[in-house]
Structures are given as C-alpha cells and as structure tokens.
Amino acid sequence: MIPEGGSDLAAVSNASPIGVFDSGLGGLTVLRSLHRRLPCEDIIYFGDTARVPYGTKGENTVRAFARQDAGLLVDKGVKVVVVACNTASAFALEYLRSALPVPVLGVIEPGVAAALEATRGGVVGVIGTSGTIRSGRYQDGLRVGGLSDDQIMAVECPLFVPLVEEDKMGQTLMQLAVQEYLQPLRDTGVDTLILGCTHYPLLKDDIGAFMGPNTTLVDSADMLAEAAALLLSEEKLLRGQPSARQGELEFYLSDLPWKFSQIGERFLGRPIADATIVGLDEMEAAGIKHKGENP
C-alpha cells in the first residue's frame, strides 16, 4: 500500500509515487512502458472509466474532467503527474501545468519529438480521436519542429477506440476501418505515423500491415516513459537504482466496466490484481487545492 500524502512541492520526495491518469483503461499501455523503464518506482494509475471516452467530447468538458483526475492523484501525494490520455494532453496540459504543484508530462510532446526524429524528410501522419486531431496540438508541435503544412497530415479515427475495446484486432471489421481511415495516409506515402491515442499501440499489427514497411509507427508511450525518466532525474526525484526494489502499482477507477478484466489485461499485458473504485462524490471533491482557478 502506497502511503497517502497530498502533494505539494515540500511534501513530495523521491520516494513518492508517480501518478498516471487516463480517460479509461487505454492509458495502461503508458503505465506498462513507464513500469518497464522505471521498474523501482511506485505508480498510481487512475482511469476515469465512468466518463470515458474523452475523445468525442468538447474542450471545456475534457479540461474539467482532467482537473478532477489530476487532483485525485495530487491528493494521493504523487511527485509527478503523467497525462496518458492524448485528448486530455491536448486540451488540459497547459492548464494542469499552471495549476498543479508538481511537474506534469503529456504524451504529445514526446510523440512529436519521436516523429521528428523518425521522419526521413517526407510527410508525417498523425491519427487520433476527434478531440486530439481537432485540437491541432500535434500539428502545432510538428510545425514548431520545422515541418511545413504539406509535410503534416492528420486524420481522425473515431471507430478505432470502440473496435479495440471490442477486441476486433486482426478481424475484417478492423481491417475495413483501418482501410477507410488510413487510405489517404497511404496514398500520400507518409514515412512516419504517430499513433496519437493510447488504444492504437494494440493496432500496430493491423496498421503496420496496411501501411507497409516504409512507414515508421511512433508509439508515444515509450517516448513518454523516457521523458519521465529524464524529468525525474533532472528534478532529483528518481527513486533509486532499478536493482534496488520492485515498484508497486496501484489502480483506481471511477467505474468498474462490464468488460474490465478483459480490456484491462489487453492493455496492461497481465491481469490487474485489484482496483479501487472511486465514487462520483469523491471524484467531485477531488480538486487542485494548492493553486489555480477553475479551468
């Protein structure tokens, strides 16, 4: 059991846990990369399964949800907040950075950096939810990184999330959806494709088979784990040497969905032993007590 704290800059130490939140269970792919990269760190995961998905919802709503999600983690004494959800990273990262007393990492910056490193001078594609793509954050990041508008191609793929949750990987339904969404990207010959949603790493085989070997797929989860390791090192908040201990994982969810165990295992790669359900009342009370106004 990770002791409960209530983060502020003074109270957190390198022994404090890392906090990760996501709109649901997709962020377990990020947790998995983080745990692999930083095996001795304790990690608290919060999945907002009661209000998932975020990708179809408006900016104000996503920011208000993210505020509660992050507030819940801060209340539990985390030393850093990792926003695993692309849509929440797109709409709430700047707000959370201004409001939280601990550093905040999102998935978009590491994804952009990885794509800029991978591209061979051609076109970079990015796929994600409607919210993520319409926010323009990935596109902005690629432009700041030196790409022209002609070198950026962004496509919403709203059916990928439900298809992954229904375990349609490798099936005709998924292949049809992949073709429908990715045909323009293949026709353009993108050399790099950012998988801009926590669910999409599970689609690597389907997407890779369709796009062919000349397209590099960028999964921001690994890049995010690398960024987290660097940040903790810079802030002198690393727990210790990987050999020292095995970090504990704790899971909190706002709802226990009907297919929790199957979906959870699919994203994490192993069963989730135990998850604590956070009631609606507790979610509503979770807040950013330290500074910052309502989003």
Next chain:
Amino acid sequence: MIPEGGSDLAAVSNASPIGVFDSGLGGLTVLRSLHRRLPCEDIIYFGDTARVPYGTKGENTVRAFARQDAGLLVDKGVKVVVVACNTASAFALEYLRSALPVPVLGVIEPGVAAALEATRGGVVGVIGTSGTIRSGRYQDGLRVGGLSDDQIMAVECPLFVPLVEEDKMGQTLMQLAVQEYLQPLRDTGVDTLILGCTHYPLLKDDIGAFMGPNTTLVDSADMLAEAAALLLSEEKLLRGQPSARQGELEFYLSDLPWKFSQIGERFLGRPIADATIVGLDEMEAAGIKHKGENP
C-alpha cells in the same frame, strides 16, 4: 422559454413540461415520438453528453448518473420524467420511482409489452448495450409476460452505438457488424426483435434487410410515447387538446460534442436550434431534494 419550477406533487400542473433524459443524443428518437404523439406538450430534454455512453458502464455508476439527470429535470419543474435511455431504465427505474416526487416512465416496459403483442408464438429477440442485456430486465419482463426461457434470446451489440454515431448506416462496416451480432438471432428464426437501445431505430433498414420480412422490429420509442400519453391522461396531467397549441422543446446537454449538430439532427430528424450546456458543477449539484437516499 419554459418557466422554471422545481417539481413536487403540489407544484406541478398539467401546464408543466414533460422531462426526458438520456445518456446522450440517442434519446432524441424518443423525444421525436413523444412530440409527435403529444404535440401540445412542452418537453425538456437533457442529454448527458459529457458522460455518454452508459451502456458499457457498471450498475452503480449508471444509477448515480441517472439520479443527477433526473434531479436536474425535477429541479426544472417537470410533471413526469421519461427515461429514454435503455441502460438507465434497466438499472435506475425502480430507484427513481422510489425517490422522485413525480411519475417515472422507462423504455423497457413499453418495449416488452409491444414485443408480447407482436410475437406469433415463436422466439422474441432483444438487442442492446452490454449493460441493458446483462441487467436481464428485458428478459425478466418477457418471462413475466408468459414466455419460456427457450422463447427469449438476448444479444449484446456494443459496436452499434459508435457505428451509428459515425453515420455508418447502410455501409459495409455496419452490415458486417449487423451480421456478426444478429446471425444467431436469424438462425434461431426470431419472429420479433426488440431494438433495446435509442440508437437502434436508425438501424431499422440495416437490421430489417438482414433479418428479413418475417421478423417484426419493435421500436420502444413509439410505445413509450403511447404509455406517456396514457399515464398523463390517467393522472389528469395532459396539457390540453393537440389543436390548442404547439409545445415548446428545450434542450440541455452536459457537453457540446464535436459532432453535435450532425448527430443531433440524425436522431431528431431536424436541426436542434439551441442547446444549453449544463456545467459539471451544476450536474453535481442537481439532486433529488424531495425524498430518497443516495442510490
């Protein structure tokens, strides 16, 4: 503008509006039937677009959401609450009936009644979200109505909602999903099929083409409108003669989704002129003030 009241048995009158809530925009199919059947009634619609969908989520979560949704309508002085969402009807109807100061109607009872009337002695099928089907409420109703277990066949169709929201009606993706979910129902030769989700009326053509002319499709929206008319008549709460006036429709949503106007028009059959967004804070404050404990 419908005047704001705050319902209790004393304050509501036959001039008070009807309240309808749904997990999102699908319930607009129910609103449409209600408005057609009771054209002189004012109707307030609340769609919980911030937390949609309900169909994948657990019983406690759906009940807690339904409590706030219905509370919001009661705060606005409605004379009756219509639960348009099948999943909320499955998990929260009894609770709402015990807690609310006004009559409450759900979609399941009218759907069961219509199916019992339509069946020709064969097997009745019911399709819906995971929550609705796993609740067993439709199956219970059909059993109470005299069917044996062999005469009931229930199937979860979790991909239908996202496919309808993405406007895939009549397309290959939808036809494949229809085949995958409904093949067992067609093989069994169900003579009647309950469309147990507000989104499914939009699938009538796809489902009808696959099931063939010998299967009667039961859309509970029309039956629910009939039940509402009967209830209001019995309670002497009908507004007046249809010829007297044209009822006003008011729309409240907890989020303005990215594809609001397209999806809204698809379900309602015409554009929604104006919708008021109810913030997270207001949702949390909406409650059942009159009686009843937390669900």
